[in-house]
Amino acid sequence: MRRKLVVGNWKMNGDRARNSTLLDQLLSAMPAGVDCAVCAPFPYLPQVGELLAGSGVALGAQDVSEFPDGAHTGDVSVAMLADWGVHFVIVGHSERRAFHGESDGVIARKAAAVLAKELVPIVCFGETLVERESGVTEQVLVRQLDALAANLSPDALQRIVLAYEPVWAIGTGRAATVEQVQAVLVFVRRWLARHLSAPERIRILYGGSVKPETAGGLFGLPDADGGLIGGASLVAESFLEICRAAARAAQGN
Numbered sequence: 747m748r749r750k751l752v753v754g755n756w757k758m759n760g761d762r763a764r765n766s767t768l769l770d771q772l773l774s775a776m777p778a779g780v781d782c783a784v785c786a787p788f789p790y791l792p793q794v795g796e797l798l799a800g801s802g803v804a805l806g807a808q809d810v811s812e813f814p815d816g817a818h819t820g821d822v823s824v825a826m827l828a829d830w831g832v833h834f835v836i837v838g839h840s841e842r843r844a845f846h847g848e849s850d851g852v853i854a855r856k857a858a859a860v861l862a863k864e865l866v867p868i869v870c871f872g873e874t875l876v877e878r879e880s881g882v883t884e885q886v887l888v889r890q891l892d893a894l895a896a897n898l899s900p901d902a903l904q905r906i907v908l909a910y911e912p913v914w915a916i917g918t919g920r921a922a923t924v925e926q927v928q929a930v931l932v933f934v935r936r937w938l939a940r941h942l943s944a945p946e947r948i949r950i951l952y953g954g955s956v957k958p959e960t961a962g963g964l965f966g967l968p969d970a971d972g973g974l975i976g977g978a979s980l981v982a983e984s985f986l987e988i989c990r991a992a993a994r995a996a997q998g999n
């Protein structure tokens with residue numbers, strides 16, 4: 747059975763003092779029965795890793811280079827992340843795709859690099875509003891997912907976490923409805939069934955304006971295994987409430 751997973755994506759927010767306060771508040775009240783992780787900006791990985799040590803909350807990064815080392819100024823390798831105890835690495839976030847021109851191929855190669863070092867990529871995918879409104883959502887999702895199948899061995903593919911993040915729902919306050927999310931999850935599960943021997947083991951998160959009020963409905967979906975949380979992960983009580991919603995949904999399943 748898949749365990750629920752709630753991942754905070756801090757994006758480019760925080761400083762040493764605020765990180766420390768936020769983690770103090772989180773760790774004093776983290777519910778049991780749900781896996782949880784925090785993806786911090788690169789400079790704070792050592793600090794956040796130290797504060798999380800022994801807590802059961804995993805350390806995550808928000809991006810990584812597809813290359814192992816060398817002349818890639820400004821980039822960070824998987825080995826460097828591993829050196830600081832990082833477990834999860836977000837790849838293919840829509841902000842990387844949009845602001846850094848990352849293609850499906852680059853993202854798939856980043857996922858492969860992460861898996862080669864035994865870390866776990868959280869691979870984001872999702873359609874834009876224009877794509878949804880022009881009826882091409884499924885084609886877009888298949889294109890993004892097919893790039894993974896083309897670049898990862900079946901063994902490696904079996905170890906990823908997926909995060910469905912419709913671009914129009916990210917940071918907009920407009921979360922997808924449970925019906926919209928469930929339709930995509932069923933579609934993705936069918937895709938997984940065509941590519942994997944144990945597709946039921948893959949966790950698929952939902953991300954995009956998840957709030958404490960909407961988390962319960964989303965996490966209660968039979969094919970949803972948790973969430974990737976942006977804005978609400980910066981407020982301890984909101985993130986805790988979202989983790990509690992996941993823990994409750996896990997008990998209900």
Ligand code: PGA
Pocket residue numbers: 755911915916917918919953954955956974975976977978
């Ligand atoms: P949001 O971000 O929760 O602020 O919409 C989600 C994400 O970008 O992963």
